[in-house]
Amino acid sequence: MIAEILATGDEIRSGALVDSNSAYISQKIEEVGVEVSRHISVGDDLDILASTFKEISNRAQIAVVTGGLGPTSDDLSAQAAASAMGVELVLDEEALKSMEAFFIKRNLPMGVSNKKQAFLPVGSRIIHNPLGTAPGFYIKINKCSFFFLPGVPFEMKTMLKNTVLLKINELLGDNRQTCIVKTISTFGITESAAGERLAGLTDLFPDIKLGFRSKFPVIQIKLYLYGKDEEKLNTKMKAVEPYVLEKFGKKVFSVNDTSLEAVVGELLRSKGLTLAIAESCTGGLVSHLITNQPGSSDYFLFSGVTYSNKSKINLLGVSEKTLEKYGAVHEETAKEMAQGARRIAGASHGIATTGIAGPGGGTEDKPVGTICIGMATPDGVKGYTYNFPFPKRSMNKIIFAMKAIDLLRLELQKAL
Amino acid sequence: MIAEILATGDEIRSGALVDSNSAYISQKIEEVGVEVSRHISVGDDLDILASTFKEISNRAQIAVVTGGLGPTSDDLSAQAAASAMGVELVLDEEALKSMEAFFIKRNLPMGVSNKKQAFLPVGSRIIHNPLGTAPGFYIKINKCSFFFLPGVPFEMKTMLKNTVLLKINELLGDNRQTCIVKTISTFGITESAAGERLAGLTDLFPDIKLGFRSKFPVIQIKLYLYGKDEEKLNTKMKAVEPYVLEKFGKKVFSVNDTSLEAVVGELLRSKGLTLAIAESCTGGLVSHLITNQPGSSDYFLFSGVTYSNKSKINLLGVSEKTLEKYGAVHEETAKEMAQGARRIAGASHGIATTGIAGPGGGTEDKPVGTICIGMATPDGVKGYTYNFPFPKRSMNKIIFAMKAIDLLRLELQKAL
Known part of the structure; x- marks a missing residue:
């Protein structure tokens, strides 16, 4: 199964904003065992959005789209999805109620323009947004399942975790895998030197996928194991961890994400x-x-x-x-x-x-x-x-x- | 003229690294008057790279590609470009000399694998890299001019400025424009409030393109003016600046990029x-x-x-x-x-x-x-x-x- 990620918005296309959402989504999706093959960014243009959706739907089985769900006229994701599918937008009562509840809870008046956010393409299902006004939705275009999320990072992350990753797991069905991730954080070594120290790792442990994440001056070593039996994966990971720790000694300051x-x-x-x-x-x-x-x-x-x-x-x-x-x-x-x-x-x-x-x-x-x-x-x-x-x-x-x-x-x- | 930007590399595709190069390149290219329509990221895969180059060459007139120019077997940009064009790689003597000079200047031995970096597709021209070993190159695929740059940000930025933007200006020919950018930095206002205060700006000054850049908690207002006569543009900008300053008063702390x-x-x-x-x-x-x-x-x-x-x-x-x-x-x-x-x-x-x-x-x-x-x-x-x-x-x-x-x-x- 192949996934693509699309970040929409003129602010990203023109370079006013660096898109960090796509990297985050890639990591999370690869952790559930789906390969991300491509990221794309395009601007707020109805035709371009619709044709990009179609293009992705011919290449990938999963697509995660961020941005374009807000209340303004620039926010075109739902309309473009409807256009790509040749369907109409309809008022989604569930989305409307969820938005009304959001405003009532915060004792705020709901703007007229907000109602627009509850119009979703016929056939789509809402993805609840507990932290903001813009509901997300998912829908199939051709053979590809599209997940539409807001561009605001903390809303996107919550919805990805609460809904999208679970739905992707459902889609994987019998191909569903568990991914065990071990993060080993080191100080005092460069990424290339860390790579050299672990050059023999995948020969010894061929199942391990090895990754590095650098946040200067910390280098994190990421070990991924995919499989169906979580217990077996944990046992395998426990065998790998000492190998890595031995290679880095005191340079390791945490065996999880702790700073x-x-x-x-x-x-x-x-x-x-x-x-x-x-x-x-x-x-x-x-x-x-x-x-x-x-x-x-x-x-x-x-x-x-x-x-x-x-x-x-x-x-x-x-x-x-x-x-x-x-x-x-x-x-x-x-x-x-x-x-x-x-x-x-x-x-x-x-x-x-x-x-x-x-x-x-x-x-x-x-x-x-x-x-x-x-x-x-x-x-x-x-x-x-x-x-x-x-x-x-x-x-x-x-x-x-x-x-x-x-x-x-x-x-x-x-x-x- | 339409440009696309392609960031290559498994570390970007998989989300291990956030791609900030594409945003930077977009800004700089839009400043010389070329619209960027799309960013793409794909991994280190020869066939995918070659087909992505072809795909871009059918949509855009300018493409800037980052990454994949290093000495290792993962670095496939030159080979993929040659494959997309159906030509061979040949040793570029100029590129080799420039690399040898780089190593001699730093009193370092040149590795065997480095020589690979001097093999460029037939018909390409070198883009000098004063700060690293990987030379860039440019070449036409179909009707699109491709510029290949390293992924290391400071090398990329220098080569973009020294070579790529000048070449794009040449390509623009009679359509060449100057862009004047004014950056006004504010503290104490949100991006949406800043937008509201400037809602009337483009009615009064229809030539102005308005942009915002947010680096929490600072909001920068960017004013762009495009045209052929730099003096006239400067005069116009001088008329706009007081309008913006009046709207923000003491919230403005600098009228340039100063922090x-x-x-x-x-x-x-x-x-x-x-x-x-x-x-x-x-x-x-x-x-x-x-x-x-x-x-x-x-x-x-x-x-x-x-x-x-x-x-x-x-x-x-x-x-x-x-x-x-x-x-x-x-x-x-x-x-x-x-x-x-x-x-x-x-x-x-x-x-x-x-x-x-x-x-x-x-x-x-x-x-x-x-x-x-x-x-x-x-x-x-x-x-x-x-x-x-x-x-x-x-x-x-x-x-x-x-x-x-x-x-x-x-x-x-x-x-x-």
């Missing part, structure tokens, strides 16, 4: 520890990442972003001598910053960053990309120096901040 | 002022944004991220009485935090945030989305309270931080 910040947060919380941060070159990013975690106030106490030497001395208690002798970008300074933050906040752990994010400020000794990290713990203080080769300030800030958080993870895991 | 953080940075720098920040709910994001600006050490002195009441008292000198009387999330607390940060760092200006980003911590009085901002200046201190309706912690952190930075902009612009 590095969440892993560190959970380590701190479960051990009853607290964190203080002193940042120079990362400019607040370490604490921004740490506090992205809901409930981080349980363990995060304080961060001081000290750009100037003066603020390093006055606020963190870094000694003038250290700064004179070694300069601001040095392990010794980082160590004193970490100790200062830890002391000021009364935290169990302190981490500190000082380095050169660029574009300016690099020297031969300390080029752009140099980062010194200090780690103060109840057992003492340590310093680290690294050099990263990235050309952009924004990339350097991220890799510096994530490296500091990862060192803290390793520190906390040691004591496990 | 809010950069505008505030430039205001501080040009006035010889300095900034200290105290953050609670934004957790470091305000200072992360401020320090994303290269050279921000000229004006940014210090930020203290104080989550706990204790750190607000000990580090920023917020009075215990204020915290007892009003609580942590209150204008009075925000004001004392801003004053504290300003005093500690010896800065001319201090800003502070304290609020409830969620998901927990909300009350009836102070629901999730509540933000109090303090602004300490040489003239005294002010407090502000806002309530934002966003459902996600990450969105709240961003809108809180951007609101604080925008208030600082308005404060600094007052004194202009």
